[in-house]
Amino acid sequence: MADPSKSTGASGQPQNASANIPPRQPNPVWKMLGMPNFRFKLPSRNWMIFLTITGTFTTALIYDRREKRRVQQKWCDHVAHLSKGLLPVDQTRRRVTVFLSAPPGDGLSVARSHFREYVKPVLVAAALDYIVIEGKKEGDLRAKLAERIRKSRRRAGEPSTAVEEEIVVEDIIADARTRIGVYEEPGPKGDLVIGRHTWKEYIRGLHEGWLGPLDRPQPPPVTSDVSSSTSPEGAEATNSNKGSTAEEATHNDAPEKKDEKPSKPSGPTPAYINPTDYPSQNLPPTIPESFESSVPIAFPYILGFLNTPIRIYRFLNRRHLADDIGREVAGLVLASCDRPYQEGSFTSDSELSETSQKSEQEAILEHEQAEWHKSIRKRGESDTEQEWTDPIVLDPRIANRMRRAYLSAEEEERANRIGEGKEYILGEERQPNVSFWKQMWIKYGYGEDEETLKRKPILGNIDEEDGQ
Numbered sequence: 001m002a003d004p005s006k007s008t009g010a011s012g013q014p015q016n017a018s019a020n021i022p023p024r025q026p027n028p029v030w031k032m033l034g035m036p037n038f039r040f041k042l043p044s045r046n047w048m049i050f051l052t053i054t055g056t057f058t059t060a061l062i063y064d065r066r067e068k069r070r071v072q073q074k075w076c077d078h079v080a081h082l083s084k085g086l087l088p089v090d091q092t093r094r095r096v097t098v099f100l101s102a103p104p105g106d107g108l109s110v111a112r113s114h115f116r117e118y119v120k121p122v123l124v125a126a127a128l129d130y131i132v133i134e135g136k137k138e139g140d141l142r143a144k145l146a147e148r149i150r151k152s153r154r155r156a157g158e159p160s161t162a163v164e165e166e167i168v169v170e171d172i173i174a175d176a177r178t179r180i181g182v183y184e185e186p187g188p189k190g191d192l193v194i195g196r197h198t199w200k201e202y203i204r205g206l207h208e209g210w211l212g213p214l215d216r217p218q219p220p221p222v223t224s225d226v227s228s229s230t231s232p233e234g235a236e237a238t239n240s241n242k243g244s245t246a247e248e249a250t251h252n253d254a255p256e257k258k259d260e261k262p263s264k265p266s267g268p269t270p271a272y273i274n275p276t277d278y279p280s281q282n283l284p285p286t287i288p289e290s291f292e293s294s295v296p297i298a299f300p301y302i303l304g305f306l307n308t309p310i311r312i313y314r315f316l317n318r319r320h321l322a323d324d325i326g327r328e329v330a331g332l333v334l335a336s337c338d339r340p341y342q343e344g345s346f347t348s349d350s351e352l353s354e355t356s357q358k359s360e361q362e363a364i365l366e367h368e369q370a371e372w373h374k375s376i377r378k379r380g381e382s383d384t385e386q387e388w389t390d391p392i393v394l395d396p397r398i399a400n401r402m403r404r405a406y407l408s409a410e411e412e413e414r415a416n417r418i419g420e421g422k423e424y425i426l427g428e429e430r431q432p433n434v435s436f437w438k439q440m441w442i443k444y445g446y447g448e449d450e451e452t453l454k455r456k457p458i459l460g461n462i463d464e465e466d467g468q
Helices: 015-020 028-033 045-084 108-125 140-155 169-180 196-211 226-230 232-251 305-315 318-334 366-371 409-420 436-444 450-455
Strands: 095-101 129-135 191-194 294-297 337-340 403-406
Touching: 045 108, 045 318, 045 409, 095 108, 095 140, 095 196, 108 129, 108 191, 108 318, 129 140, 140 196, 191 196, 196 294, 196 366, 294 318, 294 403, 305 318, 318 403, 318 409
Parallel strands: 095 129, 095 191, 191 294
Antiparallel strands: 337 403
16 A cells, blocks of 8 residues: 555655745844744734724724814814904904703713814814803703893893892903903804704793793792691691691600701703793893894714614714814804895604794704604603703794804805815915925924024124135
8 A cells, every 4th residue: 555645746746745845944134133033924814804894994084083174274264364353452352152052861071072173163263252151951051041131131221120149250250341441342243052952942042031021920829728727627637747746856856957958950940931922922122123143053963872883974974064063153253144044945854744844943953853862852741841852932023033144155165265275364375385204304303494594694704704
């Protein structure tokens, strides 16, 4: 029987000749340097799958963040010329009001992060002052806006018996500036409303502040059972209760708790007026012909494990959201164009009323409401205050005074030219592009940039030596 180890193939060589080939010796350079023997080979199948997925995700993330910074820089350069102007010493920068509320099902920190990431860079680039009105729960922002409007009505001279007990630092600063003769920069202001839920409270706050009473309405009287207290059986029960209470107080040696703080109500602040009472109210004499321009800002936010693919997609496409928000904020900052809100030209997105026509105020950001947490969308009828889920009720006298700021066609074209690199900040020329290596040489080496070289004095022959 032939030995299989000595069998030969068609070439006449043993079949296991490759197994007898000694391994390739490493480069002696690596051995002298104390390095191991590097053997380059393709990764395995599992490693290829892992590296492909992580590499694709990392590449998409880096590209999105780079484009997001580029888009935000475009809108910052678009409004940066406002920060170059000089103000008189007796004027302060005009102020924009930002309305911020915790999203349904989460805390206020998420809304603050959204404001700092998308809205604040444009406001800072334009050097505008802003004040943020926050609401930690449902109804807070509506109550704060309504109280601000009522306070302005009282200062305008409308009679009221309410006493302002809360001391606001902003009012103290404003009074001090008025006494020393410092006024705000003349010009249009505006309101930035972030999110659909905040927009609903903003609408109700406007109606409550201008149509509601200046004084808090009296609560309905509490009805008690008079028959039980006047009957002999009721009197005996009351006397027996008093006697047992006295005996317990006599035999109880435990100290009583004193100075207990009353618990704060957990629900929303009750409104001064019901939306059904809007038509029956008269307009106050101090109401302006038109309100300050307002701009609703998108705030897409979705929770839930099953919505993870949607959240990943939005995480990798933040550049589009930054572009949309930057355009809206720039339109309010420039305050070049505004228009009244349209009526009856927007189709509802809800499934129950697909054919009904809605005004622009009612249809704004309506798609966000379908992504709220189910605990908010599916609340029962037992909840009295449902400002986030109740439909928006508009009074024509208030709705017609609202105006929306937008970016004109000329400004839109200028923003596109800035994004393409054809234009820069108004009144300035774009600085030439400096290569990365030159930046490193200027920053960490011994080089100097061109602007520094231009300002550097040229000295002559100080020592009066003859040049060879």
